[in-house]
Amino acid sequence: MKLSVAIVAAFAASASAFAPAPVDRASTSLAMDRRAAAGQIAASAAVLAGLPNLALADGARSSATQSRARGIYGQRIAALESAVNSGDFGAVAAEKNAFILFNSGALARKDEQAAAVKQTNEIFAAIRAKDAGALKKAYQAYKSANEIAVVQVDKNSGQGISSDYDFKVRTPAGAIYQR
The missing domain is CATH 1.20.120.1740 (Sodium ion translocating NADH-quinone reductase subunit C-like)
Known part of the structure; x- marks a missing residue:
């Protein structure tokens, strides 16, 4: 009997330790006027517009x-x-x-x-x-x-590339005519 009273007392003490604290019931309305809200929305929009666009790889084959x-x-x-x-x-x-x-x-x-x-x-x-x-x-x-063949351009007969971004740069197909 004494053991069960001790268990109940320990349970009551631990339950009171986890009881929620009293809450201050202050006003839940936002303390912001229309101008401040419009300013925050505009600032958020400017930040989002300044972010780089996400790369959207759609797998298109040009x-x-x-x-x-x-x-x-x-x-x-x-x-x-x-x-x-x-x-x-x-x-x-x-x-x-x-x-x-x-x-x-x-x-x-x-x-x-x-x-x-x-x-x-x-x-x-x-x-x-x-x-x-x-x-x-x-x-x-x-x-x-698949029509695969070795492509080579002779330097004396023509130009194989037009810029450094061409895929033929630094390949046998990428010869540049020089006088």
Whole structure:
């Protein structure tokens, strides 16, 4: 009995410790007039207008982005010709990202992308099987289906780039005519 009275007393003491404090019931209205509110709204609008716009990447494929992907990654794929002919599986496997980026950036239609991905899978299946003949055949089929060729411009016959922002800068396709 004494134990239960002690428990009840301890419970009552701990409950009173967690009881909420009395609240001052002051006015809940905002102490702000219309001019102050309009000033704060205008200041907030100015801050929001000063923030940079968010980048919204919608995945659009313009002809410029397609030609850029075709130029950059297509040239990397075309440069693998000697590695494929010599049966250097490691060199082709090292350029796996060039195939992926070409498939996703240079080809606009989904059916073209699906066919290119299938051909890429055939190339890498030949690499896994260490079959040089199948690699040559799959590589040539991929190049011809996607119209990939090495592009070079002769310095004496023309100009290959127009600015430093052109994708052909610092590549064999980016020659500049000089007298």
